[in-house]
Amino acid sequence: MTPKGFIFSTVEASIKKPGHRDIGLIFSEVEANIAGVFTTNAVKAAPVLICMEKIKSGRGQAIIVNSGNANACTGKKGLKDADKIISAVAEQLDVKDSTVYICSTGVIGAPLPMKKILPAVKSLTQDIGRSSMDDVADAIMTTDTFPKIISKRLKIGGGYGLISGICKGAGMIAPNMATMLCFILTDIAVERKTLSTILKSSVKKSFNRITIDGDMSTNDTVLMLSNGLLGNEPITAESADFDKVLKAVDEITYGLSKMIVSDGEGATKLVEVFVRGAKNDSDAEKAAFAVSNSLLVKTAVYGCDANWGRIMAALGSSGVGFREEKTDISFNKIKAVKGGISNNRDEEATGVLKGKQIKITIDLHAGDSSAKVLTCDLTETYIRINAEYRT
Amino acid sequence: MTPKGFIFSTVEASIKKPGHRDIGLIFSEVEANIAGVFTTNAVKAAPVLICMEKIKSGRGQAIIVNSGNANACTGKKGLKDADKIISAVAEQLDVKDSTVYICSTGVIGAPLPMKKILPAVKSLTQDIGRSSMDDVADAIMTTDTFPKIISKRLKIGGGYGLISGICKGAGMIAPNMATMLCFILTDIAVERKTLSTILKSSVKKSFNRITIDGDMSTNDTVLMLSNGLLGNEPITAESADFDKVLKAVDEITYGLSKMIVSDGEGATKLVEVFVRGAKNDSDAEKAAFAVSNSLLVKTAVYGCDANWGRIMAALGSSGVGFREEKTDISFNKIKAVKGGISNNRDEEATGVLKGKQIKITIDLHAGDSSAKVLTCDLTETYIRINAEYRT
Numbered sequence: 001m002t003p004k005g006f007i008f009s010t011v012e013a014s015i016k017k018p019g020h021r022d023i024g025l026i027f028s029e030v031e032a033n034i035a036g037v038f039t040t041n042a043v044k045a046a047p048v049l050i051c052m053e054k055i056k057s058g059r060g061q062a063i064i065v066n067s068g069n070a071n072a073c074t075g076k077k078g079l080k081d082a083d084k085i086i087s088a089v090a091e092q093l094d095v096k097d098s099t100v101y102i103c104s105t106g107v108i109g110a111p112l113p114m115k116k117i118l119p120a121v122k123s124l125t126q127d128i129g130r131s132s133m134d135d136v137a138d139a140i141m142t143t144d145t146f147p148k149i150i151s152k153r154l155k156i157g158g159g160y161g162l163i164s165g166i167c168k169g170a171g172m173i174a175p176n177m178a179t180m181l182c183f184i185l186t187d188i189a190v191e192r193k194t195l196s197t198i199l200k201s202s203v204k205k206s207f208n209r210i211t212i213d214g215d216m217s218t219n220d221t222v223l224m225l226s227n228g229l230l231g232n233e234p235i236t237a238e239s240a241d242f243d244k245v246l247k248a249v250d251e252i253t254y255g256l257s258k259m260i261v262s263d264g265e266g267a268t269k270l271v272e273v274f275v276r277g278a279k280n281d282s283d284a285e286k287a288a289f290a291v292s293n294s295l296l297v298k299t300a301v302y303g304c305d306a307n308w309g310r311i312m313a314a315l316g317s318s319g320v321g322f323r324e325e326k327t328d329i330s331f332n333k334i335k336a337v338k339g340g341i342s343n344n345r346d347e348e349a350t351g352v353l354k355g356k357q358i359k360i361t362i363d364l365h366a367g368d369s370s371a372k373v374l375t376c377d378l379t380e381t382y383i384r385i386n387a388e389y390r391t
Numbered sequence: 392m393t394p395k396g397f398i399f400s401t402v403e404a405s406i407k408k409p410g411h412r413d414i415g416l417i418f419s420e421v422e423a424n425i426a427g428v429f430t431t432n433a434v435k436a437a438p439v440l441i442c443m444e445k446i447k448s449g450r451g452q453a454i455i456v457n458s459g460n461a462n463a464c465t466g467k468k469g470l471k472d473a474d475k476i477i478s479a480v481a482e483q484l485d486v487k488d489s490t491v492y493i494c495s496t497g498v499i500g501a502p503l504p505m506k507k508i509l510p511a512v513k514s515l516t517q518d519i520g521r522s523s524m525d526d527v528a529d530a531i532m533t534t535d536t537f538p539k540i541i542s543k544r545l546k547i548g549g550g551y552g553l554i555s556g557i558c559k560g561a562g563m564i565a566p567n568m569a570t571m572l573c574f575i576l577t578d579i580a581v582e583r584k585t586l587s588t589i590l591k592s593s594v595k596k597s598f599n600r601i602t603i604d605g606d607m608s609t610n611d612t613v614l615m616l617s618n619g620l621l622g623n624e625p626i627t628a629e630s631a632d633f634d635k636v637l638k639a640v641d642e643i644t645y646g647l648s649k650m651i652v653s654d655g656e657g658a659t660k661l662v663e664v665f666v667r668g669a670k671n672d673s674d675a676e677k678a679a680f681a682v683s684n685s686l687l688v689k690t691a692v693y694g695c696d697a698n699w700g701r702i703m704a705a706l707g708s709s710g711v712g713f714r715e716e717k718t719d720i721s722f723n724k725i726k727a728v729k730g731g732i733s734n735n736r737d738e739e740a741t742g743v744l745k746g747k748q749i750k751i752t753i754d755l756h757a758g759d760s761s762a763k764v765l766t767c768d769l770t771e772t773y774i775r776i777n778a779e780y781r782t
Binding site: 072074300302313316325339379 | 431432433434435461463464465466468498499500501502608609686687690691693694696698699700701703704706707708710713715716728730731732733769770771773774775777778779
């Protein structure tokens with residue numbers, strides 16, 4: 001199932017190792033409203049700089065995405081190359097340059113192999129409609145081990161609309177999204193500013209609350225297209241169906257976030273770090289990220305060791321306000337720490353850590369704020385992937 | 392060679408796996424001046440809390456140190472246990488309680504095995520003088536692979552004084568020292584406040600500028616004892632020999648820091664990250680730590696891959712003020728990045744990374760400040776050690 005009016009193509013341009021499609025094209029048969037969220041890294045890839053400019057118009061019709069090369073730290077040439085690709089797509093699809101968006105992911109610092117890409121664009125536009133949304137999800141993978149796609153069907157007015165999201169993640173996933181590309185398509189008409197409001201709100205609660213290794217990418221991009229082909233009255237913040245759409249986008253982005261973390265490079269376990277009883281929201285988030293990003297916590301989880309002392313140490317160095325002697329820590333339902341000291345349940349807690357999904361709950365008893373961060377364990381495989389990624 | 396008047400003993404109390412001495416005792420035959428620097432982690436181990444209180448008097452005569460158990464997150468019982476050990480040492484050595492210091496390193500959250508420790512204290516005090524300073528360096532190791540000791544001989548007035556430092560490190564080494572214990576002993580008389588000034592200044596430039604995994608310990612402690620047995624006029628900030636002593640302590644702490652990083656858990660390479668041209672000191676330090684703590688940078692170094700894009704990404708997410716297009720990055724003398732883009736010397740740079748000691752120089756061209764941080768690569772062995780540390 002795909003939202004009405006969206007068609008796709010994919011191609012193998014040999015940017016990466018041969019044997020894998022590495023460019024995808026998403027096309028809406030009619031011009032659509034578009035919203036976007038981008039990396040907050042000060043070093044932004046050329047395609048990110050270009051999309052940030054284009055998104056101001058709020059209109060879009062095509063997205064071309066390549067993996068294997070990030071087109072980051074490529075200077076003016078990087079911008080020119082991206083513009084050339086956009087022009088080629090626009091010309092061949094007979095749409096306005098301003099409605100074509102571009103995203104890249106992969107190695108930083110190498111120029112795009114334009115001699116491979118420009119001919120590939122030709123076959124992409126010729127073959128438009130021959131691939132599925134799943135194929136695009138597959139083509140944008142880098143070190144992902146599986147394509148990530150989630151769809152939601154919604155009753156809007158008299159008909160049924162569809163919202164579908166695909167994404168890639170795997171490495172460099174950190175506080176603010178990381179090398180993460182996500183495309184959400186819907187045939188439900190959503191008013192321009194409302195689309196942006198919904199997307200930003202959902203990203204805040206999902207992609208911005210996951211971490212794999214604490215690094216933030218130069219290329220993170222989330223784009224959402226609404227082409228309105230369902231024919232409904234455009235959704236605004238005042239619409240009866242606003243909450244329904246927001247909830248669906250929340251579920252899609254949160255679901256995709258969970259998939260990204262489960263598929264974190266080398267990850268064997270999905271860990272939800274839930275901090276409650278924090279003084280304020282900022283403290284709750286800071287504490288949850290400090291624990292989620294601690295290498296010692298992540299390796300202990302990998303080793304199935306309920307080594308809560310490392311969690312206490314991470315909390316202590318996070319800079320948040322709390323008192324050691326008031327802190328409780330649980331692994332799933334096993335309260336291993338009560339009032340800052342051992343509750344003598346380490347063995348049961350270690351049993352919990354043998355599972356694939358673990359919830360670590362930390363109660364600081366310092367206030368009423370809470371935050372949840374998704375992370376994964378850190379394994380030898382992460383090291384291997386990242387020591388060998390480029391060579 | 393050992394500074395005059397310092398004697399030692401070590402014992403195997405089976406706190407850790409059998410076959411390894413795990414408690415050391417340092418004793419000065421006369422009461423000495425003492426200075427200390429402690430972890431800034433909000434969660435502080437019992438021995439740290441006790442030493443921080445005692446150090447106010449500026450006087451000390453004995454230090455007892457155990458490995459295998461951190462006595463952290465152990466509540467009131469932890470404080471009582473530490474006090475009991477101190478009292479036993481003081482009584483058996485016939486010195487004041489207030490001059491006996493205690494340090495612990497190892498697993499967090501488990502109570503000290505007092506039934507093993509108290510009898511061990513007895514043999515420690517009986518055997519005082521039977522071990523060397525090297526033996527103590529050996530007894531305080533946890534996952535260190537070699538004992539760490541550096542001595543400097545200094546001409547002070549008419550005689551020769553000695554300053555000797557030992558330390559342990561290996562894991563959890565981060566911005567502010569980490570599970571790092573360091574003891575510096577000297578027979579040179581140094582006035583109390585001057586001793587503290589010297590130690591703080593040296594620690595700032597050495598132990599606080601190293602990072603292995605970004606985690607900060609609950610137990611970090613650096614203690615320096617000056618017993619004055621050389622018989623010199625006590626050194627003050629106004630003494631002709633002040634600079635000489637400061638320089639020697641700088642060299643000892645920096646040398647020990649280098650040893651700690653070289654012996655970082657699983658490390659195969661020592662990396663010096665030097666940031667210059669930063670707007671101010673804080674930016675320089677922040678940028679150097681961001682690069683030093685990036686898992687992607689550390690794994691690339693391990694893989695001998697001059698993947699400077701990951702360095703740019705780490706700089707970009709560090710929050711420091713700089714412009715991508717002005718940034719230069721060199722690996723030893725090979726400038727791989729000039730003006731933010733590839734200088735087409737990646738192959739030579741990769742050659743540099745095959746060495747054991749690498750200097751990464753980052754010039755932000757944004758100002759006149761600089762900072763240097765020592766770090767190491769991140770390997771499968773780090774994961775293995777930390778996944779299996781407690782179990």
